[in-house]
């Protein structure tokens with residue numbers, strides 16, 4: 001089974017050879033600004049299940065958990081297609097929207113709901129967190 005995620009112009013493409021092991025929604029302000037959308041949806045795959053093609057530029061920033069994240073975006077159209085985090089070097093995140101495939105299994109967790117747009121409905125059976133997740137998997141608190 002293969003799925004292809006691609007940028008707006010199609011020159012940066014990612015082929016995945018398995019279903020993601022988890023997917024989440026993130027309402028943090030950095031994701032809102034990065035995507036230009038009100039919520040980010042990300043799917044996570046083992047590194048060996050992901051093959052990227054096409055030129056990408058990289059923007060790196062520190063995450064709230066204290067580890068850097070490296071976002072790969074298309075130098076032509078600017079879409080962020082995939083990212084690698086120093087917290088989990090064995091996995092790669094791919095933007096769910098870049099698959100443009102509504103049959104992808106739904107996210108299981110919704111994080112940083114403290115900055116969620118209040119009119120956006122999120123299914124109750126998801127795992128809801130006010131903030132993010134620490135490196136050890138525990139929820140962050142103030």
Ligand SMILES: [Zn+2]
Nearest residue numbers: 007009074077
């Ligand atoms: Zn592009």
Ligand SMILES: [Zn+2]
Nearest residue numbers: 026027028031
């Ligand atoms: Zn975020």
